Amino acid sequence: MLKIDRTKVDASIKDMVLFTATKKVLADYEKEKQVLLNRETGLNERMAQLQEEHTQLLLDREIAKDNTSDYIYLSKQLTNTDEEMKIIVSLQEQFKEDFKGLKQKHLPIIRNSYSKDLSAKSEFRVNETVELVRYELLSAIADYSREVSKQREPLMPAIYEFLHDEELMETNMGFRRAFEYGSEHLVFTGGPGKSVISKNEIFSACGGNLPSGLTKPKDVK
Incomplete structure (x- = not known):
């Protein structure tokens, strides 16, 4: 009998394209991050290789301990390996700092872009929409009820000739009840203290969730 026209809302949802600027700045961040990650991968791979070489050099030097020249040569190789490993450890620490710096660089850019993109949500004016729906709903109920009363009035x-006959009404209480005050009013069984739409239900919907227990009513003809 009364239905909200969602045509414009549904069309807006269908055509909605948000966060285009945010996607771009995130893509820029991911591109720079990948450069750092590639560096980290290279450092880790080289470190693993050096650790294997270091272990093998230790074994070879132990075997060659009776050969002075070989022992010296392998010791020099170990020293070179140790030095390169120290450099890589330093570069790995630098990577952590560079990664942190990258995030600090992009954080305000992402935040500002996201805030601007998100501002588009204000196109759906929730307060005004709720007030309009409330007004239309209550107006429709009141208009319908007034028409019932209007058409009842000539009767x-x-x-009243029957209702004012006390003797007759003593044996026809059902007749009196049928015409008691308010019997012509529409019936709402929402229960005491229950509003048609509560703030919590609206807050839930604003978060993209339907209130718990909400079900689509049967079509009212």
Whole structure:
């Protein structure tokens, strides 16, 4: 009987394209991050290789301990390997700092871009929409109820002849109840203290969630 026209809302949802600027700045961040990650991968691979070489050199030097020239040569190789490993450890620490710096660089850019993109959500004016729906709903109920009362009114002079006959009403209480005040009003069984739409239900919907227990009512003809 009363239905909200969602045509424009559904069209807006269908055509919605948000966060285009944020996607771009995130792509820029990912591109720079990948350069750092490639460097980290290279450092880790080289470190693993050097660790294997270091272990093998130790074994070879132990075997060659009776050969002075070989022992000296392998010791020099170990020293070179140790030095390169120290350099890589330093570069790995530098990588952590560079990665942190990259995040610090992009953090304000992402935040500002996201805030600007997200501002588009204000196109759906929740407060105004809720007030309009509330007004239309209550107006429709009141208009319908007034029309019932209007069409009932011409009947009442004759009905009152029966209602004012106390002797007759003593044995026809059902007739009196049928015409008691308010019987012509529409019936709402929402329960005491239950609003048609509560703030919490609206907050839930604003978060993209339907209130718990909410089900689509059967079509009212």
